[in-house]
Amino acid sequence: MNSIVSPPLTVAKHEQGAEPIVRFRDLHRRFGDTPALDGVSLDIGKGEIVGLIGRSGAGKSTLIRCLNGLERVDSGEITIEGRRIDRLPERELQPLRRRIGMIFQHFNLLSAKTVIDNIALPLKIEGVAKPERRERARELLGLVGLSGRENAYPSELSGGQKQRVGIARALAARPALLLSDEATSALDPETTRSILALLKDINTRLGVTILLITHEMEVVRSIADRVAVIDAGRIVEEGPVWSVFANPQSDITTTMLASVRPQLPTEISARLKDEGDSVVLAIDTATSDAGKLLFDLQAQLGGRASLLHGGIERIQDRPVGRFFVSVPVDDLTTARQFLISHLARVEVLGHV
Numbered sequence: 001m002n003s004i005v006s007p008p009l010t011v012a013k014h015e016q017g018a019e020p021i022v023r024f025r026d027l028h029r030r031f032g033d034t035p036a037l038d039g040v041s042l043d044i045g046k047g048e049i050v051g052l053i054g055r056s057g058a059g060k061s062t063l064i065r066c067l068n069g070l071e072r073v074d075s076g077e078i079t080i081e082g083r084r085i086d087r088l089p090e091r092e093l094q095p096l097r098r099r100i101g102m103i104f105q106h107f108n109l110l111s112a113k114t115v116i117d118n119i120a121l122p123l124k125i126e127g128v129a130k131p132e133r134r135e136r137a138r139e140l141l142g143l144v145g146l147s148g149r150e151n152a153y154p155s156e157l158s159g160g161q162k163q164r165v166g167i168a169r170a171l172a173a174r175p176a177l178l179l180s181d182e183a184t185s186a187l188d189p190e191t192t193r194s195i196l197a198l199l200k201d202i203n204t205r206l207g208v209t210i211l212l213i214t215h216e217m218e219v220v221r222s223i224a225d226r227v228a229v230i231d232a233g234r235i236v237e238e239g240p241v242w243s244v245f246a247n248p249q250s251d252i253t254t255t256m257l258a259s260v261r262p263q264l265p266t267e268i269s270a271r272l273k274d275e276g277d278s279v280v281l282a283i284d285t286a287t288s289d290a291g292k293l294l295f296d297l298q299a300q301l302g303g304r305a306s307l308l309h310g311g312i313e314r315i316q317d318r319p320v321g322r323f324f325v326s327v328p329v330d331d332l333t334t335a336r337q338f339l340i341s342h343l344a345r346v347e348v349l350g351h352v
């Protein structure tokens with residue numbers, strides 16, 4: 001019974017022509033019968049925050065391991081700053097690996113080392129002189145809001161503080177890409193928000209490119225510019241975050257969005273039938289005045305539409321609205337035409 005009508009949304013692409021920081025081209029990697037990567041292509045543009053989201057087993061870790069050279073692809077190409085890395089021998093991979101700073105779910109700090117020594121470690125490995133690396137580490141401590149804690153040990157810090165140290169360490173060698181591997185998954189919601197705000201701030205102030213690997217839409221919604229959804233080793237959907245939220249194309253994306261978008265209240269969905277006097281519609285809109293759209297729909301239908309549930313949120317400074325309304329069956333065609341002509345997406349959920 002469900003029918004979805006989607007007008008084309010304008011999809012803003014990241015800067016065309018510029019060399020991406022990372023380029024994945026048609027990557028394949030099998031483990032026995034399992035295609036962990038099944039033709040993954042994705043570009044990470046300079047200065048972007050890209051969210052790569054997928055459920056457990058989707059292929060995220062395999063992709064990261066291939067990017068780090070810890071795993072080899074069966075076929076396909078990976079370039080970092082224009083340099084092809086997928087066939088490089090281990091020795092030549094080392095310096096390129098340092099172009100990627102990583103932060104992890106469990107922080108991966110050295111417990112026997114102080115905060116400042118943890119942060120300075122990548123610079124020590126690079127052979128940077130001690131006074132210089134300590135100065136850089138202090139500068140980074142200030143950046144992540146931990147000035148004064150340089151002599152603390154990781155065990156003396158909260159989870160959020162540990163991740164701040166992890167971020168400072170990841171940035172020490174001025175990487176081309178900051179790769180966040182489920183970096184907020186072990187943190188409470190408030191700490192997650194503060195760490196995401198810090199990442200956004202670093203992206204804005206320093207122009208650092210960030211790839212966020214996550215299974216949480218909330219993470220993507222708060223700071224990513226673009227999102228790619230991976231499922232069974234394939235990128236099933238990709239676009240600006242506001243656009244994917246307003247007009248998801250794949251079932252897996254819709255399912256993953258369920259926890260962060262308004263849903264039809266269960267007492268109404270339990271009453272949905274194949275036939276009835278009224279039709280329940282789900283309306284997604286990313287126009288500048290979603291509230292007015294509903295008001296105008298109401299005027300168009302002579303006041304016969306009822307708002308059941310919904311709301312408007314701002315994603316990337318765009319209003320993204322999702323509403324559930326019921327309209328008399330006889331008004332369905334008019335309602336649908338009106339909404340589509342105003343660039344909304346309309347889904348008929350059923351009758352009441």
Ligand code: ADP
Nearest residue numbers: 031034036054055056057058059060061062063
């Ligand atoms: P995610 O990180 O999204 O949870 P993974 O990349 O870890 O997904 O896994 C993708 C698929 O590849 C899964 O089906 C997983 O079981 C399989 N896989 C990953 N690594 C291996 C391995 N070393 N040996 C066998 N199967 C693997």
